[in-house]
Amino acid sequence: MLSDAFDYLTDGSSWSGPQGIGAYLGQQLLLTAAALLLSAAIGLPLALWLGHRGRGGTLAVNVSNIGRAIPVFAVLLVLALGPVGSEQLGPFGRAGLATLIALVLFSLPPIITNAYVGVREVDRDVVEASRGMGMREWQVFRTVELPLAFPVVMTGLRLALVQVWATATIAALVAGPGLGRIITAGFANQRTSQVFAGALLVAIGALILEGLSVLAERRLDPMRVAKRQRS
């Protein structure tokens, strides 16, 4: 079983072609990146602003938490057959667009929660002190709150990234793009080794993405950068 899966993964022919691992991997990466960028573009400004104001955030967090209760599978089906999207829209048609929307909805809760909580939990004395020094609101946010909240905000993005990557496999259930297709094709042909290989690919991909984003977070953290520059 394990060796069959290994044979499948090391066989060059299973990587090439439009139904190959390579193509599905590319689709999954594209989907993940697009979904994460979109939900960061929607969620981050809103949550950071609410965090800075210190009001209305609980409501935003609760509303976005509804996203957790809605099964991605169901959203995917409703959207795939629903009024939005067309055969032409986006590189992967209706199923691709439906997956993208479902993934954006799904990744908003961790991004919004962490960005809001991160800014909110910055030491209020520090914020007041910077106001006392004559900083404008924008400067307070830009030079004090954001650098201090950075690790928490990034943790939210990292959580969202791994969840989106993992959940993107579900697109295969509506014949959408991504690595899930290897798993569902394996199921359809009763080839357990292929199912196993597909699952392994997705899991390893998730771990690699997690590792890369931890590294990126360390590199980019303004507090760490400042410390490095000082020493």
Next chain:
Amino acid sequence: MTVSADGVSDPPETPQCYLDNTWWCAPYWADRQEELVDGTLQHVLLTVVSVGIGLLLAFALALLARRFSPLENAIVGATTIIYTIPSLAMFSLLLPLTGVSATTVVIGLALYSLTILLRNILAGLRAVPEDVRESAIGLGHGPTRLLFKVELPLALPVIMAGLRVATVSTVALVTIGSIVDNGGLGNLLLEAVGSEFKAQILAASVLCVLLAIVFDLSIVGLQRVLTPWTRTGRS
């Protein structure tokens, strides 16, 4: 689904919404009532059993991590890795071990809820003030009584918050169990994919969301009953 030009349709007459394949179809809810009830019951059962096992395991692991603190990072790290495995992949990976069965779904979902619950149990226990712990010991509480009478009750709000997230996400994830034929309402969803049976998709989706809301509200209610002291002194 189309009707031929001469208007032949099955006797007894098929409701128009089946023929038009509309999202809302009242006759569907009546015709397939049994199927919907069975799906919902299986959904509830899978959720309760998975979260229940996850809670027991998380509790045991949390106690272990507290007892032998060097283990804590390893245990939390290992459960985080579990969380990065996608549900579709998780069920597939378990397939060779447990086959096409409810056990596959329960093990997978219990492992997911374990991750969320473990973190919250540890965080909740850690937040118990040291003074309170010392006073309890001073009053002669043994380790077991300290845990059950003092620490756990104080940690309950944080643990319950984790239980809410774990339960609600489990309700959503049960649907993926349909790939091994045990997905509760998800079975109805998967069945409707091929035929694009919209009424069934809407019915199963709505029931799924309702189920998540009912579970969430019940846990909130349970928490209010279990922690009456959090309500006193506030108006």
